[in-house]
Amino acid sequence: MTNPTKIRARVTVTLKNGVLDPQGKAIESALTSLGVEGVEGVRQGKLFDIELAPAEAERARELLTAACEKLLANTVIENYRIELVEG
Amino acid sequence: MTNPTKIRARVTVTLKNGVLDPQGKAIESALTSLGVEGVEGVRQGKLFDIELAPAEAERARELLTAACEKLLANTVIENYRIELVEG
Numbered sequence: 001m002t003n004p005t006k007i008r009a010r011v012t013v014t015l016k017n018g019v020l021d022p023q024g025k026a027i028e029s030a031l032t033s034l035g036v037e038g039v040e041g042v043r044q045g046k047l048f049d050i051e052l053a054p055a056e057a058e059r060a061r062e063l064l065t066a067a068c069e070k071l072l073a074n075t076v077i078e079n080y081r082i083e084l085v086e087g
Numbered sequence: 088m089t090n091p092t093k094i095r096a097r098v099t100v101t102l103k104n105g106v107l108d109p110q111g112k113a114i115e116s117a118l119t120s121l122g123v124e125g126v127e128g129v130r131q132g133k134l135f136d137i138e139l140a141p142a143e144a145e146r147a148r149e150l151l152t153a154a155c156e157k158l159l160a161n162t163v164i165e166n167y168r169i170e171l172v173e174g
Contacts, residue, residue, distance in 0.1 A: 050126065
């Protein structure tokens with residue numbers, strides 16, 4: 001029996017629209033001073049590549065949502081998105 | 088004449104395989120202690136949503152590569168990926 005493959009997912013966490021991003025602003029001006037022209041906006045976010053046990057296939061999305069709500073995202077100012085990676 | 092739309096791109100920066108991710112490990116154990124079961128691996132990365140001036144359409148990828156090489160990614164331990172967002 002082949003080894004059941006792990007569930008793989010990517011979670012991306014980004015600031016909600018309207019939330020100021022001082023870090024993004026700092027990166028924007030740093031890029032300009034480094035000679036990278038034409039940059040008109042930078043917003044930084046986080047991403048998490050997560051592996052789940054194969055047995056959790058059924059409730060992968062439920063577990064990942066709990067992970068986001070409990071730890072990975074500050075849902076007051078951040079949005080999160082869960083993508084299950086095929087294969 | 089409609090307002091020429093900005094070039095929008097998402098840059099994702101992730102640790103190269105084999106590079107230890109203590110932060111990912113910490114998140115993994117925190118999720119377990121928060122009762123999120125089945126988590127077998129977490130690796131954290133960064134993402135940047137970047138807007139470029141419309142005039143830079145031709146060399147958007149060149150500018151974004153320069154941004155990654157100069158600032159957004161530590162190419163010794165990190166990989167970066169550039170996705171130009173349509174529309």
